[in-house]
Amino acid sequence: MSAISLYARATAGYEARVAATLQILREAAAAHPGSIVLATSLGAEDQVLTDLIVRHRLPIAIGTLETGALHEQTAALIGRTEAHYAGIADGGLKIEVYRPQAEAVVEFVRKNGERAMYQSIDLRKACCGIRKLEPLARMLAGRTAWVTGLRREQSDARGVVAAIGTDDQGRVKVNALVDWTWADVWHYIATNGVPYNPLHDEFMPSIGCAPCTRAIAVGEPFRAGRWWWEDEKAKECGLHVSQAPADASAVSALPPC
Numbered sequence: 101m102s103a104i105s106l107y108a109r110a111t112a113g114y115e116a117r118v119a120a121t122l123q124i125l126r127e128a129a130a131a132h133p134g135s136i137v138l139a140t141s142l143g144a145e146d147q148v149l150t151d152l153i154v155r156h157r158l159p160i161a162i163g164t165l166e167t168g169a170l171h172e173q174t175a176a177l178i179g180r181t182e183a184h185y186a187g188i189a190d191g192g193l194k195i196e197v198y199r200p201q202a203e204a205v206v207e208f209v210r211k212n213g214e215r216a217m218y219q220s221i222d223l224r225k226a227c228c229g230i231r232k233l234e235p236l237a238r239m240l241a242g243r244t245a246w247v248t249g250l251r252r253e254q255s256d257a258r259g260v261v262a263a264i265g266t267d268d269q270g271r272v273k274v275n276a277l278v279d280w281t282w283a284d285v286w287h288y289i290a291t292n293g294v295p296y297n298p299l300h301d302e303f304m305p306s307i308g309c310a311p312c313t314r315a316i317a318v319g320e321p322f323r324a325g326r327w328w329w330e331d332e333k334a335k336e337c338g339l340h341v342s343q344a345p346a347d348a349s350a351v352s353a354l355p356p357c
């Protein structure tokens with residue numbers, strides 16, 4: 101059964117949420133000319149944002165992290181997405197791809213083994229640091245704002261995320277889908293023909309690296325398939341953990357990373 105047939109639903113307020121997201125993206129692009137990027141995990145939410153950015157020709161760069169541990173379906177989605185939008189984006193869509201430093205990965209694996217992430221939270225975070233955080237820092241270097249597909253519905257930890265916040269470097273973080281539901285995401289994908297990761301059809305709503313992602317069972321939380329062997333509180337890769345919200349009523353925010 102496909103993710104579209106399982107999840108896509110038109111619900112009250114959908115059109116208004118799409119319009120609000122577009123407005124947020126337009127304002128962010130205008131406020132950060134030439135220095136804003138969508139950090140896409142290639143998950144369903146980020147594919148929606150990619151579609152909005154390309155379809156409306158918004159001047160927002162699109163970058164992703166090729167960690168070297170992705171499922172082949174996820175890695176292939178980079179090229180599929182570029183090909184899909186080749187005729188829509190002016191000059192074609194070019195997704196910036198950031199990879200970890202090869203020597204750092206080789207050294208980490210040599211010292212700790214291929215399955216280090218399962219041994220301890222510290223080793224798992226060290227792996228995320230090498231494969232995700234360092235390349236993300238390069239993606240964000242020289243940029244004043246980044247866009248994410250965080251949604252409040254994704255987990256308790258993300259339940260208070262604000263639409264506009266700042267990260268620990270003082271960079272503006274634009275969480276343009278905060279109030280979208282999972283049904284909204286898939287309704288948008290279905291009605292706009294957005295390319296998506298076929299792993300979503302295999303009960304993987306949240307997709308990260310292959311060793312750290314599994315399918316979820318009926319009734320399990322959205323992110324239950326990510327770092328499933330760890331305590332719930334540890335389950336973030338560090339991409340979003342120290343965000344300071346602009347909205348004082350919000351506390352912190354965390355990712356589809």
Ligand code: SF4
Pocket residue numbers: 167169217224225227228229231232308309310311312337
């Ligand atoms: S998600 Fe898993 S494989 Fe990917 S960087 Fe983090 S620990 Fe390493």
